[in-house]
Amino acid sequence: MELIPVLPHLQAVLNLTAALLLLSGFQAIRRRDVETHRKRMIAAVIVSAVFLVSYLIYHASVGNVKFAGEGWIRPVYFTILIAHVTLAAFSLPLIFFTLRRAPWPLLGSTCEPHRRVARKTFPVWMFVSISGLVVYALAFHLYPPTP
Numbered sequence: 001m002e003l004i005p006v007l008p009h010l011q012a013v014l015n016l017t018a019a020l021l022l023l024s025g026f027q028a029i030r031r032r033d034v035e036t037h038r039k040r041m042i043a044a045v046i047v048s049a050v051f052l053v054s055y056l057i058y059h060a061s062v063g064n065v066k067f068a069g070e071g072w073i074r075p076v077y078f079t080i081l082i083a084h085v086t087l088a089a090f091s092l093p094l095i096f097f098t099l100r101r102a103p104w105p106l107l108g109s110t111c112e113p114h115r116r117v118a119r120k121t122f123p124v125w126m127f128v129s130i131s132g133l134v135v136y137a138l139a140f141h142l143y144p145p146t147p
């Protein structure tokens with residue numbers, strides 16, 4: 001079986017996994033369970049890093065995928081796609097600073113700087129994961145590419 005055509009489906013699974021990890025990590029910190037929060041957020045970072053590698057390999061090998069939808073769906077699709085890609089790029093430094101400012105036990109850092117940046121990172125990252133799933137559903141299932 002060829003690997004490249006499978007990558008968009010793998011990326012959708014990774015996106016969904018990241019969204020679920022983020023949500024449960026957020027619920028964990030709301031109930032003050034720092035250990036679960038830390039583990040879920042680190043898992044979300046790892047899953048998203050695997051997504052990014054897979055995304056880069058896919059687009060390096062197939063280039064741009066032409067969207068097959070016609071009519072009113074095109075501006076809808078491209079608006080979601082542009083918002084998704086722009087916020088995905090923006091989320092990278094946000095995630096970096098959220099981790100950098102996290103209260104790591106050995107560094108003795110405090111919570112407040114983490115919380116301030118994390119409250120921006122969480123909704124942006126969540127939007128990126130969910131809009132990635134919407135783009136995938138539109139481009140590969142509702143308006144599949146013609147062979």
Ligand code: HEM
Nearest residue numbers: 029034038041095098099102103104111115118119121122
């Ligand atoms: C990029 C990954 C992470 C994200 C997106 C994230 C997100 C968040 C968010 C949104 C809050 C605020 C919750 C609220 O105020 O209701 C928070 C709080 C917190 N996070 Fe994270 N977090 C991440 C990684 C970590 C890590 C790695 C640790 C531990 C080393 C950690 C420890 C904490 C703690 C202790 C709080 C509570 C802060 C307080 O009560 O002032 N987080 N995080």
